[in-house]
Amino acid sequence: MKPSLDRRELFGLGAIVLLAVLVRFIGLPGRGTWDADQGQEMLVLLGLVRNGTLPLLGPPTSIGAIHHGALLYYLLAPAAFVSGAYPTAVVTEIAVAGVAAVAVTWWLARSIGGPLAGFVAGLAMALSSSAIASSTFIWNPNLVALASIAALAAAWRARTTGRPVWWLVSAAGLAVTIQSHVLGIALLPAIVGLWLVARRATPPGADRRRLRLAGLGAIAVFVAGYLPLIAHELGQEFSETRAAFAFLASGGTGLSADLPLRFLFVGLRILAWPLTGLLTGGLAVGVVAGMLVAAGLAWRATSAHGRERTGARWLGATLLIGWLVLSLGASALASVTPLPVDHYHAFLDPIVFVALGLVVAAVWRGHERAEGGHAMARPAIEDGGEVGQTVPAGTAGGEPAVRLGLVVALVGLAVWNVTLWPPLVAPDGGWPAARQAGERIEVAAGARPIHMIGVPVFKSTEAYGFPLARGRREVVIDLPGNATPAAGDPAPDPAAAVVVLCDDLFVTDCGGPAEEAALQGSWPVPVDLVDRWAPAAGRTLSVYVPRP
Numbered sequence: 011m012k013p014s015l016d017r018r019e020l021f022g023l024g025a026i027v028l029l030a031v032l033v034r035f036i037g038l039p040g041r042g043t044w045d046a047d048q049g050q051e052m053l054v055l056l057g058l059v060r061n062g063t064l065p066l067l068g069p070p071t072s073i074g075a076i077h078h079g080a081l082l083y084y085l086l087a088p089a090a091f092v093s094g095a096y097p098t099a100v101v102t103e104i105a106v107a108g109v110a111a112v113a114v115t116w117w118l119a120r121s122i123g124g125p126l127a128g129f130v131a132g133l134a135m136a137l138s139s140s141a142i143a144s145s146t147f148i149w150n151p152n153l154v155a156l157a158s159i160a161a162l163a164a165a166w167r168a169r170t171t172g173r174p175v176w177w178l179v180s181a182a183g184l185a186v187t188i189q190s191h192v193l194g195i196a197l198l199p200a201i202v203g204l205w206l207v208a209r210r211a212t213p214p215g216a217d218r219r220r221l222r223l224a225g226l227g228a229i230a231v232f233v234a235g236y237l238p239l240i241a242h243e244l245g246q247e248f249s250e251t252r253a254a255f256a257f258l259a260s261g262g263t264g265l266s267a268d269l270p271l272r273f274l275f276v277g278l279r280i281l282a283w284p285l286t287g288l289l290t291g292g293l294a295v296g297v298v299a300g301m302l303v304a305a306g307l308a309w310r311a312t313s314a315h316g317r318e319r320t321g322a323r324w325l326g327a328t329l330l331i332g333w334l335v336l337s338l339g340a341s342a343l344a345s346v347t348p349l350p351v352d353h354y355h356a357f358l359d360p361i362v363f364v365a366l367g368l369v370v371a372a373v374w375r376g377h378e379r380a381e382g383g384h385a386m387a388r389p390a391i392e393d394g395g396e397v398g399q400t401v402p403a404g405t406a407g408g409e410p411a412v413r414l415g416l417v418v419a420l421v422g423l424a425v426w427n428v429t430l431w432p433p434l435v436a437p438d439g440g441w442p443a444a445r446q447a448g449e450r451i452e453v454a455a456g457a458r459p460i461h462m463i464g465v466p467v468f469k470s471t472e473a474y475g476f477p478l479a480r481g482r483r484e485v486v487i488d489l490p491g492n493a494t495p496a497a498g499d500p501a502p503d504p505a506a507a508v509v510v511l512c513d514d515l516f517v518t519d520c521g522g523p524a525e526e527a528a529l530q531g532s533w534p535v536p537v538d539l540v541d542r543w544a545p546a547a548g549r550t551l552s553v554y555v556p557r558p
Contacts, residue, residue, distance in 0.1 A: 022129050023116060030112040030136035034105045034145045035400070037434035037460050038099045039475050042147025044436065044444045045072060049150055049472030052097055053487070054083050055090040056480055066242035069150045071192060072342070073214065075253035079189025080238040082150045095480060097441040107144025111156035112136045115360045117369035118163040121170070122321030123310075126374055131367030131454055135360065139287045139430035144356065145439075146432055150190050151353035157186035159360035162328070165201050166321065169208045172217070174224030177205060181228035185235035187357050194357040195333035201326040263401070269337075272344040276337040278302075280329070284359040285350045285366070285423065287430045290346055295426060303362060306369030314372065322368060332358045370416055438546035447545040448477030454541040454553040455507035459484040465512040465520070465528045474511060474551065504535045505556060512550040520550040528556070 015023070019509035022065025042048070050069060057063035059248050068078035093099030111133045120128025129508050134139050144152045161183030168176030184201055205225055212218045242252060275289075280290045289296045307329075310322035323347065332355060336343055342351040439446075451460065459481055462471035475487035486503075502508075510528060512520035520526075521542060529537065537554035
């Protein structure tokens with residue numbers, strides 16, 4: 011008979027999930043930021059819901075003409091269809107995914123290190139400021155946490171139970187991870203490597219044949235997730251493939267920082283972000299927390315026994331591979347920029363929480379100190395564990411002073427994160443503020459068609475174009491400003507109202523010469539200003555209508 015959860019564990023899991031729900035769902039409609047990325051993704055979902063337009067590519071990446079995968083849109087489609095592409099419904103689905111990621115992280119940590127490891131890992135993720143923030147707004151990386159931990163947990167389940175079907179689940183999680191953010195490809199070696207270990211450990215015969223078939227099935231599941239991209243490539247002369255090769259041929263990311271500094275800074279960001287938030291926002295606490303967890307995981311990988319040692323080594327190797335890939339392939343992580351980049355390693359965040367759980371549980375048990383790391387075997391506590399799996403028996407526990415120190419440290423970590431939780435209303439007002447801005451634009455524009463220009467030219471106007479499009483206004487979004495329109499760009503309509511969105515992160519004279527230059531470069535007739543306001547800090551909206 012398989013061991014099952016006792017009532018204390020069920021109560022603990024329930025409390026963790028309830029806490030994760032509360033801290034993510036309070037104020038959800040206006041809690042998440044709202045800018046170009048959110049408008050762009052909702053516009054795609056609006057086209058899918060209203061016109062049946064199937065997206066073949068995902069959101070654009072930060073490296074030019076390359077895109078993430080389209081699978082994100084299909085996963086968010088249920089919430090969009092039910093609500094008529096209403097952003098609050100979509101972000102609710104993302105929040106549910108964030109809560110589910112907490113539960114799966116709890117399970118994986120428990121499976122490897124026992125009940126206390128699961129409780130600590132789940133609780134830390136439930137309270138993590140970075141995990142909460144990524145559950146409260148619309149963005150493609152915000153599905154990565156659930157996808158990556160699902161891929162890892164399913165692979166671990168397949169390896170420890172010998173049930174090949176879990177490899178298919180792992181492949182699905184891996185596909186979502188990579189399509190939500192391309193750097194998630196660094197998770198591939200962990201999944202493939204564990205499958206190879208399982209194959210080597212499986213004797214020839216029927217079981218190995220089933221494992222081989224599961225591997226082929228996993229490849230099929232993974233490839234199926236890329237059918238939209240394949241369709242796009244066949245119809246667009248492999249434009250994404252050519253863009254990727256062009257990027258690599260140009261020298262890739264253009265790394266500038268010295269290699270040792272790059273490895274150090276990227277490694278610290280990976281470890282600190284899930285535990286203490288932005289590294290530069292709390293350098294000392296981030297470095298201490300990250301280094302302690304890294305050292306603790308190394309300790310478990312060398313001193314633990316049985317299942318825990320295997321799991322710690324596997325997760326440690328996954329972190330190392332991710333660290334290597336990101337240090338060499340994501341140059342933005344090696345510098346401090348005004349734009350967010352910590353989502354680049356979101357696929358590794360759950361591993362850090364699991365590592366924290368393993369370390370805390372081992373120190374709490376204190377069995378290595380008591381018996382030099384060797385103890386009598388007792389049955390595995392992982393639900394559904396295979397016959398013969400053992401973990402060290404240990405003593406009654408660590409010294410009281412050590413346990414007290416652990417509790418104080420964990421409480422301090424929780425308090426630190428609480429101070430960093432995203433506010434109940436986003437600084438830019440979130441979707442409600444964008445909706446109100448759209449209504450104000452409509453009033454100022456009257457019955458005219460609406461054309462939108464971003465200043466500078468790369469500033470997308472989709473944040474405020476979406477509420478107009480959802481309201482069925484005739485709107486042209488991202489009309490080229492201060493530049494000669496390229497072939498295929500929409501021509502300006504002289505009878506339209508023109509809306510200029512200026513971002514003072516890049517422009518110091520919003521409402522001044524930069525705006526005038528954008529109009530002169532793109533608008534064919536004289537216009538008069540009828541309204542101007544700041545819909546959010548750092549943004550200026552100006553509405554012009556044709557001069558009588």
